[in-house]
Amino acid sequence: MAGELSVGGRVRYWRRRNGNRSQAAVAGLCGITEDYLSQIERGRKAPSLEVLVALAREIGVPVAALVDQQPSAEPEHPRRTAPGSARILLGYGTVHGGDPVVAAAVLRERVEAAWRMWQSSKTRFTDAAQILPVLLADAEHAVRAHRAGADPQARREILRIAADLYGLLRSYCHRTGRVDLSLLVADRALRAAEEADDPLRIAAAHWNLGHVLLASGDPEGAEQVATQAAEDLLGTPGNRARNALAGALELVAATAVARRRDWWAARRRLESKALPRAKEAGEGNVAWTVFGPTNVELHAMTVEMLAGEATEGLRCADRVDITRVPSIERQFTFTLELARCHDLRREDAAVLVHLLDLEHLAPEDITHSPLARQMAMDLRRRARPTYRRQTDALAERLGVDLPPGLLGNPV
Structure with a gap:
C-alpha cells in the first residue's frame, strides 16, 4: 500500500498507478532531471516542498498522498472579465426595460461579427470588454421579449442567436479567469439551444460545457458530457455540420481522457473517432469549433505534451500547418x-x-x-x-x- 511506503516509494507508486509514465516524462514536466527523480524514488534524495508539489500535480494526487501534510492551495487565477458583462450575467447589470427590441437579423450579424473578432483580433480581450456588455444586454432583452411573443419561429431564431452568443461568452469568461461565469453561460447556452429545439446548437452547447468541466478540473465529467452528446448527435440526420460537431466533441473527450493520464486511450480516441469525423467534415469552423484534420493533429500534440513526451510532441508539431487554422x-x-x-x-x-x-x-x-x-x-x-x-x-x-x-x- 502507498501509505506504508517512504516518500520516494509513494512517488514511484503513484507515478506507475496514475498513467505509468516514464521517469523522464514526469521529471521533465516537473523541471527536474530524470536522475534526480530516480534518486528521490530510491530514497537517496529528499525532495524540496516545491518539487513535491510539482510531482503531486503531475502524477495526479494531493501532496498529502506523498507526505503527511495538507496540500497547499493553488494560487487564484486573476479575474479580468469585463465588469459590465459580469453584472449582466449575474442579474444586476443594465436592463433595457421598455427600450425597442433589436431585430433578429441585426442581432445575428452583431453576434457573428463578435465571434469573428474573438477568433481573429490581436486585441480581442480589449475589444470584447467593449462589445460584449451591450451585445449581451440587447440579446437578453430580445429573448425576454420574444418569450411573450406570438411568433414561434421568431422566438426560435432569437434563442439560436442567444445560444451562439453564450458560446462566445463561455470562451471569454474562461480566458479571463472566471470559470464560475463560464459554467453559468454554458448552462444558458444549453437551455437556449434546447428551447430552440436545435440539435446542432445543443451539441455545440455540450461542447462548451465540456470545456468548462475541463477548466474546472473535472475530466471525468467532461468525458461523459462529450461522449453522450456525440452519441446523441450521431442519431440525427447526417451532414457535414453534424460530423464536424461530433468530431469536435470527440476532441473534448480525448483531451479529458488525457487529463486523466490515460495517454494510450486518448491517442486511440483521436485515431479511431476524431480523425474519421475530420476526414468526413474537412477543414471548417462549424459552430466556431475550428474542427477539421488540422485540429485533430493539434490535439495529438496536446496529448503528447500533457504526457511529457516532448520529442513526440515536436514530431506532431512538424505535421501541422497552422496557417490553415482560422x-x-x-x-x-x-x-x-x-x-x-x-x-x-x-x-x-x-x-x-x-x-x-x-x-x-x-x-x-x-x-x-x-x-x-x-x-x-x-x-x-x-x-x-x-x-x-x-x-x-x-x-x-x-x-x-x-x-x-x-x-x-x-x-
Whole structure:
C-alpha cells in the first residue's frame, strides 16, 4: 500500500498507478532531471516542498498522498472579465426595460461579427470588454421579449442567436479567469439551444460545457458530457455540420481522457473517432469549433505534451500547418504548447523564440495565459547571459516577477 511506503516509494507508486509514465516524462514536466527523480524514488534524495508539489500535480494526487501534510492551495487565477458583462450575467447589470427590441437579423450579424473578432483580433480581450456588455444586454432583452411573443419561429431564431452568443461568452469568461461565469453561460447556452429545439446548437452547447468541466478540473465529467452528446448527435440526420460537431466533441473527450493520464486511450480516441469525423467534415469552423484534420493533429500534440513526451510532441508539431487554422486562439495554443515541449527539453533559446512569437501573435492572450507566464518566469530564472536581456524584457512586459534570491539560479 502507498501509505506504508517512504516518500520516494509513494512517488514511484503513484507515478506507475496514475498513467505509468516514464521517469523522464514526469521529471521533465516537473523541471527536474530524470536522475534526480530516480534518486528521490530510491530514497537517496529528499525532495524540496516545491518539487513535491510539482510531482503531486503531475502524477495526479494531493501532496498529502506523498507526505503527511495538507496540500497547499493553488494560487487564484486573476479575474479580468469585463465588469459590465459580469453584472449582466449575474442579474444586476443594465436592463433595457421598455427600450425597442433589436431585430433578429441585426442581432445575428452583431453576434457573428463578435465571434469573428474573438477568433481573429490581436486585441480581442480589449475589444470584447467593449462589445460584449451591450451585445449581451440587447440579446437578453430580445429573448425576454420574444418569450411573450406570438411568433414561434421568431422566438426560435432569437434563442439560436442567444445560444451562439453564450458560446462566445463561455470562451471569454474562461480566458479571463472566471470559470464560475463560464459554467453559468454554458448552462444558458444549453437551455437556449434546447428551447430552440436545435440539435446542432445543443451539441455545440455540450461542447462548451465540456470545456468548462475541463477548466474546472473535472475530466471525468467532461468525458461523459462529450461522449453522450456525440452519441446523441450521431442519431440525427447526417451532414457535414453534424460530423464536424461530433468530431469536435470527440476532441473534448480525448483531451479529458488525457487529463486523466490515460495517454494510450486518448491517442486511440483521436485515431479511431476524431480523425474519421475530420476526414468526413474537412477543414471548417462549424459552430466556431475550428474542427477539421488540422485540429485533430493539434490535439495529438496536446496529448503528447500533457504526457511529457516532448520529442513526440515536436514530431506532431512538424505535421501541422497552422496557417490553415482560422482562429488566433488555436494558433496561440499551438505555439504555446510548442514552447512547452521545448521547455520540457530545456531548450531555452527555442522557448524564448516561441514566447516572443506568441507576444507578436496575440499580445493580450499571452498576458492572460498562466502557462506562458510560468514559462517566462522559469526562463528568466535560468537564463544564460547571452539572452538574459531579452528574457528580462519579456518578463517585465508580462508583469512576471521572481521571488528575491532566485534570479539567475538554475532550476
